[in-house]
Amino acid sequence: MPTKILHKEKLIPGRTSKLVLDAPQIAATARPGHFVILRVDEHGERFPLTIADADKENGTITIVYLVLGRSTQMLEDLNEGDVIQDVCGPLGRATHIEGFPAPKKVICVGGGTGVAAMHHIAKGHHDAGNYVIACIGARNKELLLFHKELSLFCDEVLVSTDDGSMGSQGIVTDLVRNRLDEEGENIAEVVAVGPVPMMQAVAELTRGYEKPTTVSLNSLMVDGLGMCGACRVTVGGEMKFTCVDGPEFDGHKVDFAELRTRLGSFRTQEGQAREERRCNCMDKLAEKKED
Ligand code: FES
Incomplete structure (x- = not known):
């Protein structure tokens, strides 16, 4: 649902920011470990962010993000009083x-x-x-x-x-x-x-x-919906999806060696996929402008 930004704070200028969002329904049930999925505008990608704080009394949640790609840059371009198109949650265990x-x-x-x-x-x-x-x-x-x-x-x-x-x-x-x-x-x-x-x-x-x-392992999530497979990890010999089965796991059971190998080998492909999605999004924007 559309969600207003009540407060914005640049924690590390140009790199990391904190937003306090007017989200009473999410704040009412959010617990530690939960995340939300955001879509900044109707052309934007959906992406997950972990809830850093929730205030039931004031009906707010706090999120923190690293400005890393197009979606987080779109978020960074918003200011207090602006509205995020969709914020869905709380999600995860x-x-x-x-x-x-x-x-x-x-x-x-x-x-x-x-x-x-x-x-x-x-x-x-x-x-x-x-x-x-x-x-x-x-x-x-x-x-x-x-x-x-x-x-x-x-x-x-x-x-x-x-x-x-x-x-x-x-x-x-x-x-x-x-x-x-x-x-x-x-x-x-x-x-x-x-x-x-x-x-x-x-x-x-x-x-x-x-x-x-x-x-x-919240940082592994890409779509947060259990569909892209980017967040899979082996825990105690079983394959788990961070967004569906986590994001938290027994650290002594996580196969970190496999995870780090996979993260390294997929970095290039993921970068290409992101670039493709970015191009698709730009194409859609161009089409809309021509309309
Ligand atoms: S983030 Fe895509 S399957 Fe979990």
């Missing part, structure tokens, strides 16, 4: 969240724009009464997302940057390792959302500590 009595704690790890999706999950754990340790990382402090938002409710927010411009110098996995070494017996669960190599590194790390680990 909600995060499984259970309460862990003290002194148990949950570590939520985020990298890149995955921090936004992790924010909603961390909030869900906080609302369930869990002690939440957020670990977020970026190349430098200018690229760090949601530090302020996570600080509002997380019990601890640990930061790493590649260049040491904020928090510890290093990668986010180092933060998780340190925390597991310090009080591993109290860590009940680890959740990771971000680039695939980061989630794989976290899952491999926590396997050694025997800590249940959830990863969100």
Whole structure:
């Protein structure tokens, strides 16, 4: 349904933005892990974005996107007060969240724009009464997302940057390792959302500590409808579709090696397919102008 943009914030100018949308029906049932499918205008592609936050009282949802192609550029061209043609959701399976009595704690790890999706999950754990340790990382402090938002409710927010411009110098996995070494017996669960190599590194790390680990593969989704096959992944020896069966899975069961090989080999084909779709869309626009 048509959905108005109430607030827009450029988190990283020209690269990443946050929108607060007037979507009371979606906000009423949205839970951590859910996503929406958007179509910016009647000629646009449908594409999924994970819900970074939902406010039932004010009837709003928050989404965060990386400006990466035509569809997200079309979204980026909109401003407060503009209307997105279609926003459909909430979709996907909600995060499984259970309460862990003290002194148990949950570590939520985020990298890149995955921090936004992790924010909603961390909030869900906080609302369930869990002690939440957020670990977020970026190349430098200018690229760090949601530090302020996570600080509002997380019990601890640990930061790493590649260049040491904020928090510890290093990668986010180092933060998780340190925390597991310090009080591993109290860590009940680890959740990771971000680039695939980061989630794989976290899952491999926590396997050694025997800590249940959830990863969100939301970044694999293309159409979000279970039709394109782009989001398929092997989990525990079975083929799963991230958009239908996920987006969250047991990180210790995901076949990351296969996933990374497939992502690498299909990158060129996917780029060509995107280019074709872009051309088709431009053709349609040209036809419409001629009409
Ligand atoms: S995103 Fe296309 S099948 Fe899941």
